[in-house]
Amino acid sequence: MNSVQHIGVGQLAFATLLIVFCGVISMMLQLKLEKQLAIGAVRTILQLLIVGYVLKFVFKMESPYIVVLLTLVMVGFATQAAVGRSKLAYPGIKMQSFLTLTASGLLTSFVVTSAVVQVHPWYGPQYLIPLMGMILGNSLTGISIALDQLLTDLTDRANLIEMELAHGASAWEAARAPLHDAVRRGMIPTINGMMVVGIVSLPGMMTGQILAGSDPVEAVKYQIVVMFMLSAATALGCMMITLLAYRKLFNDRQQLERGLITKR
Numbered sequence: 130m131n132s133v134q135h136i137g138v139g140q141l142a143f144a145t146l147l148i149v150f151c152g153v154i155s156m157m158l159q160l161k162l163e164k165q166l167a168i169g170a171v172r173t174i175l176q177l178l179i180v181g182y183v184l185k186f187v188f189k190m191e192s193p194y195i196v197v198l199l200t201l202v203m204v205g206f207a208t209q210a211a212v213g214r215s216k217l218a219y220p221g222i223k224m225q226s227f228l229t230l231t232a233s234g235l236l237t238s239f240v241v242t243s244a245v246v247q248v249h250p251w252y253g254p255q256y257l258i259p260l261m262g263m264i265l266g267n268s269l270t271g272i273s274i275a276l277d278q279l280l281t282d283l284t285d286r287a288n289l290i291e292m293e294l295a296h297g298a299s300a301w302e303a304a305r306a307p308l309h310d311a312v313r314r315g316m317i318p319t320i321n322g323m324m325v326v327g328i329v330s331l332p333g334m335m336t337g338q339i340l341a342g343s344d345p346v347e348a349v350k351y352q353i354v355v356m357f358m359l360s361a362a363t364a365l366g367c368m369m370i371t372l373l374a375y376r377k378l379f380n381d382r383q384q385l386e387r388g389l390i391t392k393r
Contacts, residue, residue, distance in 0.1 A: 145170065187254045196254045200261055204230050211269035217280035219389045225373040226272060233366040234264045241358050263334070263355060264362045267319060271363040272370050275315030279371050280390055282307035283378060287387045300379040308371050315367035319360050326356060 148170045155162040187195050208227040212218065238260045243251035251257070283290065286307065293303040326332060327349075334355055338348035378386050
């Protein structure tokens with residue numbers, strides 16, 4: 130296979146013409162998106178360059194403490210994004226989302242790095258950090274959708290749930306349908322992605338490996354592992370966050386604490 134083709138500063142500068150082209154289209158159609166495109170392009174360059182140099186430093190140091198610190202920072206940003214997308218909230222939602230993303234991300238990463246890829250140590254930054262990035266980027270969407278669905282259902286169905294509780298149903302029996310729907314909704318985007326991968330879309334990881342000169346079959350194998358990893362992380366994350374929310378919103382007297390659910 131061919132070796133990776135290095136991209137120089139001049140080539141990157143030439144690539145910006147693609148964004149300029151988008152800006153021209155915006156001006157021609159009077160979309161007024163030129164400012165957003167410019168800001169987005171600058172942020173893309175700065176953010177990715179910073180990440181690139183940070184990762185280069187982390188990979189060189191190979192310190193587990195730096196890996197832990199960087200992982201916590203990534204989870205923190207992912208938590209903010211996941212919670213921020215929900216229209217409703219309740220006390221402790223950020224901490225529960227943080228714990229969910231951390232647990233689901235580390236568990237699935239551990240399985241992949243230690244049992245599938247079989248690298249040692251399993252928390253090596255070259256493997257753990259990129260995998261955590263993919264997991265968090267995918268899981269936060271599922272968790273956000275699951276949370277939004279659950280809180281909306283509990284709000285809209287509050288009277289029905291309380292009637293079931295008054296007639297002797299347990300909190301679990303009354304909340305089972307909203308919990309079921311929330312987990313199902315949260316997993317749908319990941320399942321849809323699995324349905325069309327390789328046919329409609331070529332995932333970024335696989336494409337990147339192929340462009341870097343890897344054997345396409347080997348790239349596909351890695352992508353299969355990644356897709357299954359993302360599915361497991363999303364399923365685990367959606368299940369965990371809905372159960373934690375259930376424990377928070379139903380008290381020991383089998384009552385729905387509807388007053389805890391607030392609009393943003």
